[in-house]
Amino acid sequence: MKRPYAFCSALGLLSVLPGSAAKAQRSEPLYSADSVVLERTLCFGTCPAYRLRVSRSGAVHFDSRNPEDDRSAKDSIPPNEFETILVQAHHIDFLSLPDRIADDKRFCPHDVTDNPTAIITVFMSDRHKRVEDYYGCFWAPAGLRDLERYIDEVTKAKRWIRPARRR
DSSP: OOOOOOHHHHHHHHHHTHHHHHHHHHSSSGGGGGEEEEEEEESSSSSSOEEEEETTTTTEEOOOOOOTTTOEEEEOOOOOHOOOOOHHOOOOOOOOGBBGGGGGGGSSSSSOOSEEEEEEEESSOOOEEEEEETTTTSSSSSHOOOOOOOOHHTTGGGGGGOOOOOO
16 A cells, blocks of 8 residues: 655654644644545446545444445544545645536546546535545546545555446
């Protein structure tokens, strides 16, 4: 599994710096997040659909959204892995991304049909931010796709994911 060591180091460094750097970290809205949800939707083929929630405490909740599949699972990750998710979100400026990548011609000048969508929602203390990433848009921010993959990897979601039945 590929780990973003630079992100982990940056978070660790910020947490021990005195004064303004540590205050800046605490004032960043993303760092007040209490949970992150990754959802993946069906496609025309066998793309798996599921919802994966990771909380600040490290609790992980998985729910399959495949038709005729009611699989659910719970596990946990170390809380510092949740912090790493937030650092990655901060690094890609998640809060400034459009709510729907497909609606922004900078990221999606042309699209193709029948692809799945990945949706990341970050729940902060006073609001939430949701970004829908339609995989038919080939110019979506690479950092967003990396964040989606990282959430899957850190939670070891592949042990629960099954392909959907062909529609």
